[in-house]
Amino acid sequence: MVGVSRNGPPFTWDEGRRTLLRAQLDAFYARAYGLTRDELRYILDPADVKGRDYPSETFSVLKEKEIRQHGEYRTRRLVLEAWDRMEENGEFARMDM
Structure with missing residues (x-):
């Protein structure tokens, strides 16, 4: 991106953090496209x-x-948890969503 700079070493790869961020983005985009939780x-x-x-x-x-790796459909749980968290803490409302 033009005009964006960051000083310091590159971010350390963190699979857990990446998984949570991806779930948050999935919840955000679902809401942005006008989907309901159901x-x-x-x-x-x-x-x-x-x-x-x-x-x-x-x-x-x-x-x-x-299910093989984690014993559950983790993506489903994490995306819905992110949705619920963003709904409860008012993030969706602050973004007029």
Whole structure:
């Protein structure tokens, strides 16, 4: 970016921080596009909204990978937690969202 500078060493790679930031961005953009929390839930995991027998998965590869690695569909949880936090602390309201 033009006119933006930062002094100091590069940021240290932090996978956990990156995961949380990505979840916050996902929640922000979902709200910016006018989605409700339930619509976001449906996008992240249709079976969570429609029931276990629902025949479609949006992010099946990611979901299966995270369940293997973390014992849960972590992205879904983190994005919805970020949404709830931004709603509760007034961030969405401050951004007129």
